[in-house]
Amino acid sequence: MGVTIRGLLLDQGGVVQERFAVVYAPKKKKRLPASCVELMDSEQAALGAAIPERNRYAAVVAGPSTSSESQQLYYLVRWLE
Numbered sequence: 001m002g003v004t005i006r007g008l009l010l011d012q013g014g015v016v017q018e019r020f021a022v023v024y025a026p027k028k029k030k031r032l033p034a035s036c037v038e039l040m041d042s043e044q045a046a047l048g049a050a051i052p053e054r055n056r057y058a059a060v061v062a063g064p065s066t067s068s069e070s071q072q073l074y075y076l077v078r079w080l081e
Contacts (some may be wrong), residue, residue, distance in 0.1 A: 016063055023061065024038075031074075034071075059076055062077050
């Protein structure tokens with residue numbers, strides 16, 4: 001059975017994880033296609049790679065998860081400032 005973190009069911013097997021990322025988000029949404037998410041090794045790396053004027057924001061995301069349409073998605077946990 002999974003664990004709920006901020007409303008998202010996460011698999012205890014480690015398939016879905018919270019990760020630092022830079023997200024291309026012209027509209028800030030909670031569900032993010034994998035093509036808009038660039039995973040980073042650390043919070044500092046995500047903050048350093050963010051370019052807000054190009055709609056690239058540092059965030060913590062959970063995923064990947066497969067949607068009912070077989071698309072890989074990440075879910076926004078929180079934006080980094």
